[in-house]
Amino acid sequence: MRAAFTDIVENQRLRERLRDDIAASSLSHAYILEGAEGTGKHTVAMRIAAALACQNKNDPAHALPCMECPSCKKILAGNSPDVITVNRGDKATLGVEAVRELKTDVYIPPNDLTNKIYIIEEAHLMTVQAQNALLLTLEEPPSYVLFLLLCENAATLLETVRSRAPTLHTEPISSEQIERYLRQNIPEAEKFARENPQQLAELITASAGSIGRARALLDSKRHVPILESRKRTREFIRLCSSKRNSAQTLRFLASLSQKRDELTEQCNEILLCLRDLLLCKQTEHAPLCFFSDREEACTLAYGFTTPELLALCDGITDTIERLRYNANVRLTMTAFAVRCGLLQ
Ligand SMILES: [Zn+2]
Structure with a gap:
């Protein structure tokens, strides 16, 4: 054929x-x-x-x-x-x-x-x-x-x-299929896989089933900000699940971009992460969008009740709306932290 x-x-x-x-x-x-x-x-x-x-x-x-x-x-x-x-x-x-x-x-x-x-x-x-x-x-x-x-x-x-x-x-492609394709076709991907398999897994997850995006993310100019953003999303989830500590929260807020577009993107990523945690609480098999490691997602999900996760989703969705309507960026994020009980 x-x-x-x-x-x-x-x-x-x-x-x-x-x-x-x-x-x-x-x-x-x-x-x-x-x-x-x-x-x-x-x-x-x-x-x-x-x-x-x-x-x-x-x-x-x-x-x-x-x-x-x-x-x-x-x-x-x-x-x-x-x-x-x-x-x-x-x-x-x-x-x-x-x-x-x-x-x-x-x-x-x-x-x-x-x-x-x-x-x-x-x-x-x-x-x-x-x-x-x-x-x-x-x-x-x-x-x-x-x-x-x-x-x-x-x-x-x-x-x-x-x-x-x-x-x-057109069908979405699994992370395993993307990794196999990248390693077979792009020498840098093979090197990446040997030197930093965890980061490669992160980037493939961030590419959301798109070979084109995964290829583009192999470029360090593109992948460094993505990895940093994913780190901040995890930090936010840990802040929400741990004992509230205002100093940590303020540090986290200061680490966020003040640019509306970038902040909206960060919020969307947090929403994706919360969605994974909600799914982990309901079923063992649903495909995850943010986490490349299901065990990590399940462990984080244990720190929340389902109503808590839903309330966080509401808060983030509301924040994205406010950002869209030109609300003051700093004020919006501080109000969100207060609403989540992160500033006490
Ligand atoms: Zn031809």
Whole structure:
């Protein structure tokens, strides 16, 4: 069987379906790529574009896409004018104006490829008007056009959109599969695994099932702040479970970033950690998002009752809301510490 989409990890069903559709020239003119954030939807979309343009497309001696021919290289480097990414920019939704622009653009023939591929990111954030505006084009686009609608949950798209595009699913990849991939393919990862296995496990957990993110985190510029943030999250949980000590709490508050975005990110991470602790109290098997070591999570979870953990989740959620509405950063965090009984 011909090798296809070789740098997409796991997701065997998806890879086989695409390989067979491309080989039989029976590719639909639109697909919905559905999967959680970080499961590689964009990577899959770019590989489909490369497979369609690959100069070795019809040579079974090469993998599909070959990743080496000039067409593959141009597309994978993001330099092809015929692979067009449509996104919401800094707006909250993907509106009808963006779709109108796209509808005009589809009738301009491709520049140097035989196909024109539109990657619509966060398609679940398309407004109803935008989806309706897209319908006709989605049904009968020019023959060279392929639409790839990337979304976290296809159920949020209109039934009329879903009926015009088969849904393909990208699956999250387990930590073990990511580690195996990194160690087999990236020499630095193998070195990391030998010298600091605990840190590598931490980074893989922080990558939340995304190979791309895990690869990026191997760079020390990226991973040092992540590891520090995870350390602060643990410190916060220990503070909450231990005998309250105001001096420690003040030190912890001082260690937090005063930048709204970074603080919001830290709060989201604490929320993820609290979620793990709640799960540990209910079941032994649920997959954890923050902890790479289940025993550590279970030990920390013993320090709390379920209502205590729920109250902390409420407090953090409220803090994230306040940060979003421009509340004073320092005051918000101090108020939160008081509310959790950390300052007495
Ligand atoms: Zn190629």
